[in-house]
Amino acid sequence: MKMMTRATVLLLALATAACTNPDRFGGAGGADGANGANGAGGANGALAGSAGDPTSPAYFNQAIGDRVLFAVDTSTITPTGKSILDGQAQWLMTNADYRAVIEGHADEQGTREYNLALGQRRANAVREYLVSRGVPSSRLQVTSFGKERPIEVCSEESCYAKNRRAVTVLSFSAVTS
Secondary structure (H helix, E strand, O other): OHHHHHHHHHHHHHHHHHOOOOOOOOOOOOOOOOOOOOOOEOHHHOEOOOOOOOOOHHHHHHHHHOEEEOOOOOOOOOHHHHHHHHHHHHHHHHOOOEEEEEEEEOOOOOOHHHHHHHHHHHHHHHHHHHHHOOOOHHHEEEEEEEOOOOOOOOOOHHHHHHHOEEEEEEEEOOOOO
16 A cells, blocks of 8 residues: 555656646746746756656656567567666666666456566566666566556557556655665
């Protein structure tokens, strides 16, 4: 239950950050025109937590990418997937206060048991790749949802292709001393 609460809080924070447009009233950001003059700015003068802040989960999801796709019936990471994972590894190494859960998913074809195992292999492949790029294994967990959480529902290849994925979900973990 604790994980569900954390995931809900993270999703709410991401949803709020995604709706933030610091230039919605014109000008450079604040009432005085100075971006981050009140100390709320993040890295590079971006609003903290926004997709423009390179240290935020919103940036991770939108600029780097939180998912890699797989071919039918395989857990082999594609060259495109490796490129995304290289970016994820670099971000995770720079932002050491975050942990990640890697979710493995499959399309609706095949049995529930087979797809759970395939999702697990996909999540493990991503984890192993990130570890090979220097991310400490203690910061990474894996889980499989198989075909239970599709993002597209239809019986066409275009939908199946989007559901064959591994998604890296971030969570903040305060450093304890």
